[in-house]
Amino acid sequence: MVTSRNHSLDSFDGNSVCSRNSCGNSNESQHQKHKNVSRHPHQRDSSTTNSSSSYPSGTLPDWAYHSRKCDDGRTRHTVENAPYMLPNDLTESDRLDAQHYLVRFLLKGNHNVDLDPEANLKILDVATGTGVWALEMAHEFPKADIYGVDISAIFPTEIKPSNCHFQLCNILDGLPFPDNYFDFIYQRLLVYALTPEQRKQVYVELQRVLKPEGYLQLVESDGIVYNAGPEVEMINNLSLETSLRHGVDPRDVQNMKAGLKGTGYTGVNSFHVALPVGNWGGKVGALSLQNMHGLATIWLKGEVGKLDQEACDARLAIVDREIEQYKPYYKVWLVVGQKPSVAAAQLREARKAAVSLANSSAQTSYPSPETTAPPRRSMAAA
Ligand SMILES: C[S@@+](CC[C@H](N)C(=O)[O-])C[C@H]1O[C@@H](n2cnc3c(N)ncnc32)[C@H](O)[C@@H]1O
Numbered sequence: 001m002v003t004s005r006n007h008s009l010d011s012f013d014g015n016s017v018c019s020r021n022s023c024g025n026s027n028e029s030q031h032q033k034h035k036n037v038s039r040h041p042h043q044r045d046s047s048t049t050n051s052s053s054s055y056p057s058g059t060l061p062d063w064a065y066h067s068r069k070c071d072d073g074r075t076r077h078t079v080e081n082a083p084y085m086l087p088n089d090l091t092e093s094d095r096l097d098a099q100h101y102l103v104r105f106l107l108k109g110n111h112n113v114d115l116d117p118e119a120n121l122k123i124l125d126v127a128t129g130t131g132v133w134a135l136e137m138a139h140e141f142p143k144a145d146i147y148g149v150d151i152s153a154i155f156p157t158e159i160k161p162s163n164c165h166f167q168l169c170n171i172l173d174g175l176p177f178p179d180n181y182f183d184f185i186y187q188r189l190l191v192y193a194l195t196p197e198q199r200k201q202v203y204v205e206l207q208r209v210l211k212p213e214g215y216l217q218l219v220e221s222d223g224i225v226y227n228a229g230p231e232v233e234m235i236n237n238l239s240l241e242t243s244l245r246h247g248v249d250p251r252d253v254q255n256m257k258a259g260l261k262g263t264g265y266t267g268v269n270s271f272h273v274a275l276p277v278g279n280w281g282g283k284v285g286a287l288s289l290q291n292m293h294g295l296a297t298i299w300l301k302g303e304v305g306k307l308d309q310e311a312c313d314a315r316l317a318i319v320d321r322e323i324e325q326y327k328p329y330y331k332v333w334l335v336v337g338q339k340p341s342v343a344a345a346q347l348r349e350a351r352k353a354a355v356s357l358a359n360s361s362a363q364t365s366y367p368s369p370e371t372t373a374p375p376r377r378s379m380a381a382a
Contacts, residue, residue, distance in 0.1 A: 067152070072301040077152050079170050083246040084193040086298060088152035093130045095294040096154075100132045102287055103188065103219060103332065106275055110136055112334060113215045115184060117141055124149070124177070124209065126187040126202075131155035131166055133188065138164035147182075149175065172198055177209045185210055188219040195247040196255075203263040210339040216265065218335040220253035225277060225292065226329050229322035231315065238299040245304070256335045264348065265337030272333040278323035288330070289323065 067075035067088055074087035086092060104110055110133060115121060121144035125134040128148030138146045138161040148155055149169035157166065169176055172194075185206050194202060206216055223239055225232050243250050257270040276285035277292050293316055299305055300312045307315065340348065 071303070071306075072298075074298070079151055081172055082151055082170055082193070083195060083198075083248050084151065085242065085246050085248070085302075086192055088154055091294070093154050095291060096129045097132050098287060099189070099291050100130075102275065102284065102291060104133075105284060106273060106332060107219065107334060110140065111184070111186065112217060113184065113336060115141065115144075118143060119183070120144065121183040122181055123147070124175075124182045124185045126171060126175075126185060126206065127151070127190050127193060128155055128166065129189075131160070131164070133186065134164055134166070135160060137186075147177070171202055171205065175205055175209050179208050180211045181209050183211055183214050185214070185216045186219075187216070189221065191220050191223055191250045191253050192243055192248055194252075196249060196252045199252060200259060200263065203259055203265075207263060207265065207339050212339055212342045212345065214339050216260070216337050216339070218256050218260075219332065220256060220335075221275075221330050221332045222253050223250040223295075224331070226274075226331060227326050228328050229326040231318045231322050232326070232328055235296045235299055235315075235319070238302075238305050239295070242299055242302055242304045253333060256333060260335060260337040264340060264345075266340050266344065268335065268337040270333060270335040272331045274329040275332055277328045277330060278320075280324055280327050281329070289320075292330075293319075 066078050068078050075089045076087055123144055123146045125148040128134050128150045131148045134146045134148035146164045148166045151170050155166040257268055260268045275288050277288050278285050300307045
């Protein structure tokens, strides 16, 4: 089974990434080759759900096969209702893979709850990206089944362990899995993918597919480079402006702990750690600087920055000089919460019902002046 590791959750930092461009042209992408994405056996029937993944076999929607080519030369997804603004091309896949190793190093492993390697666990990786985390988990837990979903088919479709399953899915349309299905759910670096309201909806949806007492682990960065010099601060502002254009406020991830508690998760713990950016932070800092360059390039050349390659390179050269002086870092948050047991959930519902009953009887005894007509006074009493 799954148990929470004994954390002194306090603070931790990594980097994150993601955003979306309003660049127009819809082009067929390199993902055409992923057309034969199969339907998951547990996918709900399209008559009972509006999940975007619930399409009859062979009739996936257009967005499954297309990306749009943007003015900065990068490709991005075409899903109308998903605010995610980062590219989905090979350059981005390389960056995501390198970022995975950074975060894994920072958090001392791929998961921070204890998982029984002998159990037939069902594990979900929400917005799996290249699937690198899911693939490693499939090796580490050969008796488990690992499921990865993403809006872009940048995950492997053919060469993968048999206990690793990927499928296209826009999580904002609901997950194509039954209630109470997963023992453990992992969601990493969706900072640029969700508006604050959508983030709350996702917490609810994840709770639906999590088994009672199952664990959810969230890993995020707010994308802000702390201790920034003037040039890095300019890039911070650029990333914020770009995200806000899409309704995404990256600072919202600072509220994950409260968000999970508000959705009814129990035992919610959180901490964040610092991820150095620059050679001053040793090998990790150097790798993290490369990752930061990748992100900064997206902001500098994107829909707000609009720089060409030459101008972008010039700005990054200034960044590099500045970084050794200011010693900046990202913050990476880790939050773990548990779906309540059936008994605890029943108790919670009973408490809610009792409170609502108490409120309604209070209203009956003490009618509110706004909703109740004033008592008629008889002439005699007047
Ligand atoms: C920064 S990447 C992180 C990928 C992976 N979790 C990791 O840590 O390596 C964010 C991922 O979220 C995916 N994504 C964004 N919006 C999504 C949505 N509405 N539904 C499913 N996936 C989404 C993107 O396609 C991208 O692969």
